Amino acid sequence: MINFQKKCKHLNIIKWFVVGILTILTLSNHYYYINLSFPWHIITTIFLFISTISIAFLTKQGKKILLLIYEAKKETKKIxxxxxxxxxxxxxxxxxxxxxxxxxxxxxxxxxxxxxxxxxxxxx
CATH class of the missing domain: 1.20.5 (Single alpha-helices involved in coiled-coils or other helix-helix interfaces)
Structure with missing residues (x-):
């Protein structure tokens, strides 16, 4: 059980590391590859952004944020x-x-x- 929790913790850290790397890649894509044709530049930026957000939502904190968003939507329907x-x-x-x-x-x-x-x- 403890070994599984350590694996989950390490996996969570790795996911956040990948999110950081993808964020840096997104920013560098916007800065260094500005000479790329506009459609390819937009497509790569959107792909990197969506990948970053998707991996961030797979972490423990990301799942909590998704749960918060879901609960907030459910509460707004009760108004x-x-x-x-x-x-x-x-x-x-x-x-x-x-x-x-x-x-x-x-x-x-x-x-x-x-x-x-x-x-x-x-x-x-």
Missing amino acids: IFPKLKETFYTTIIVIIATFIISLILWGLDNILIRFISFITTLRI
Whole structure:
């Protein structure tokens, strides 16, 4: 059992090493072989990129990422979005509440300004 876990760990390390090498190859393909005809340049870049991503998803961490993506997609299907009428009424309520609160703050601001100006005009 321990030997199998060591093999899996070593295999995972080798996969990440291959991912690193393929990433370097992809970048060098883009930099050094720019003189290659455009379709071949794009085809090789896409092939190297897809190979890199595929091998990365075969690692332990890659499988966790795939599981996370799958679970996120499953959760987004459970979302119930509001109807247009509900959205409209909620927007109207927010606009009215914002207007009322802004009037209250404007009134308090005017009261405080008049109070402070009254205090500062007094000569004691």
